[in-house]
Amino acid sequence: MTPLPLGLREPLEGFLRHLALGRGRSEHTVRAYEGDLASMLQSAQRDGALELVDIDLATLRRWLGRQSEAKLARATLARRTAAVRSFMAWAVREGMIEVDPSLRLASPKRQSALPDVLHQEQTRRLLDGLAQAAGHGDPVAVRDWALAELLYATGIRVSELVGLDIDDADLHARTVRVLGKGNKQRTVPFGAPAANAVVRWLGARSALVTQDSGSALFLGRRGGRLGQRQARETVDAALKSLGDTAASGPHALRHTAATHLLDGGADLRSVQELLGHSSLATTQLYTHVSVERLRSSYLQAHPRA
Known part of the structure; x- marks a missing residue:
């Protein structure tokens, strides 16, 4: 890749600093x-x-054409x-350019693919299977059960899960303090099954503790803070073991939690707050998921569907 000239590289570096330090x-x-x-x-430099x-x-249109x-x-x-668009708008605010050339730049609309979610019976089998494996006393199995229960109970992101410290979980109040995107903090409730699993994990956690463990709630096999990749692999393996779902990864449990909340009658604003969405439009995706599930049930059950 050809190095960018100074007149393009410096604005890029300035914007990246703005994202990291100014926007968190x-x-x-x-x-x-x-x-x-x-x-x-790079495309602009080529021109x-x-x-x-x-x-x-x-x-910009030539760049977009090359991408297509x-x-x-x-x-x-x-x-x-x-x-x-974000970069150019920032450059205008910083006085680097007078006119934003991206204002009239059209881009393809995203495909509105609905996320794969688990039915309640599948979720029960998933968590029961992990609980059964944890019953043998292996601390890693206990951890896997606890993290899956907490992901489904709260709908938090995997990055938020692995960032939790022990003090972030209030087992008496059954809430967890989460640091989300943009360093925004929120408190999310969870139920008795997740609380029981976390209590079991805290009892088994000492078997994995090392000098690198610190205050991390979830630990890897070597005692350090559990990483996102390990958490994803754990949930992926558990979902694949079900054998009857295309859902994969920890985000599937986030999708599932949101959908089940709306199916159960939770209002959209409450689900937005729980998930930590900055925009209600993001949360509204799950209303479409719920409608599709309702439609599927209707077609299967109604005699004149």
Whole structure:
């Protein structure tokens, strides 16, 4: 990859610092923005741009056309276009450019694919299976049961789960204090099954504790804080063992928790607060999931469907 000229590299670095320090974005999010914006700036450089002021709407359209020719998914194109719009809007506010060339840039709409969720019976089998495995006393099995129960009970993200410390879980009040996106903190309730699993895990946790454990609630096999990859692999394996679902990864339990809450009558605003969504539009996706589940049940059960 050709190095960017100073007139393009410095604004990019400034925007990434703004995301990390000014907006509190995670390291993962900042890296994603860097990759998306670098693709646009490299394309602009190929067209002769040396500074941001050299980038106009035609430059951006050529970049987007090249992305389309590379057969990138529509969701990827939409994400990259959104990143460019954020970058250009910031550059205008910072006085680097006078006119935002991305304002008239159209991008493909994302496909509205509904997330895979578990039915209540599948969720019961999943958690019962993990509880049964934990009954043999293996501390890792106890941990896996507790983390799955907590993910489903609260709907928190896997990044939020692995970031929990012991003091973040109030077992008396059955709440957990979560640090979400943008360093926003929220308190999420959970039920008795999750509380029982966490209590069992806290009793088994000492078997994995090392000098690297610190105050982390969930630990890996070597005693350090459990990583996102380990948590994903754990949930993936448990979901695959069901044999009758396409759902995968910890986010499936987040989707499932949200859908079951709405199926049970929870209002949309409450679910938004529990999930830590900044926009209600994000939470509204789960209303479509619930409608689809209702439609499926109707078609199977109604004699004149």
